[in-house]
Amino acid sequence: MPDGGHFQLGQSFPALVLNADFRPLSYFPLSVWAWQDAVKAVFLDRVSVLSEYETVVHSPRVTMRLPSVIALKDYIPAARRPAFTRFNVFLRDSFECQYCGQGRPTPELTFDHVIPRSRGGRTTWDNVITACGPCNLRKGNKLPRECRMFPRQVPRQPTSWELQENGRSFPPNYLHESWRDYLYWDSELES
Numbered sequence: 001m002p003d004g005g006h007f008q009l010g011q012s013f014p015a016l017v018l019n020a021d022f023r024p025l026s027y028f029p030l031s032v033w034a035w036q037d038a039v040k041a042v043f044l045d046r047v048s049v050l051s052e053y054e055t056v057v058h059s060p061r062v063t064m065r066l067p068s069v070i071a072l073k074d075y076i077p078a079a080r081r082p083a084f085t086r087f088n089v090f091l092r093d094s095f096e097c098q099y100c101g102q103g104r105p106t107p108e109l110t111f112d113h114v115i116p117r118s119r120g121g122r123t124t125w126d127n128v129i130t131a132c133g134p135c136n137l138r139k140g141n142k143l144p145r146e147c148r149m150f151p152r153q154v155p156r157q158p159t160s161w162e163l164q165e166n167g168r169s170f171p172p173n174y175l176h177e178s179w180r181d182y183l184y185w186d187s188e189l190e191s
């Protein structure tokens, strides 16, 4: 059990997980492990500990501070081609309607086929875009030139790197101060 000044039941002490190149394994969702998994990985010698919480855990033989930032010892290469999923389409488009440019919470976002399915459009990276409800309704089954609605960016398959970069702009709900050095290079230098 964790022990220390402020441990409360239910507190999770997540560890930020970095790849062997010291960049987060993923930005969005941010790669974090529960403390139990982080501690186990330390004992299996699969990760290096870069930063720790004040809080310690005891086992009968060992006392250790909970890791707050860990780095994998073996590099995991990013998938070269990102999966074509609803979430990744939103992420590619930075959660913004590609017609009016408004950012909205995910539940209010929809998908639009630039060339409607009824007109032969396919469900692919280069024909599906993020749209808000009103724009989607307005566009309906029309071709872009019929309603003068053109996507702000020509849709295409993003690289994994592009998706990761987009993910960086969405700060996670939980952010321990020891994580900042590994997440926000530019903002840290400016503040």
Ligand SMILES: [Zn+2]
Binding pocket: 097, 098, 099, 100, 101, 102, 131, 132, 133, 134, 135, 136
């Ligand atoms: Zn819109």
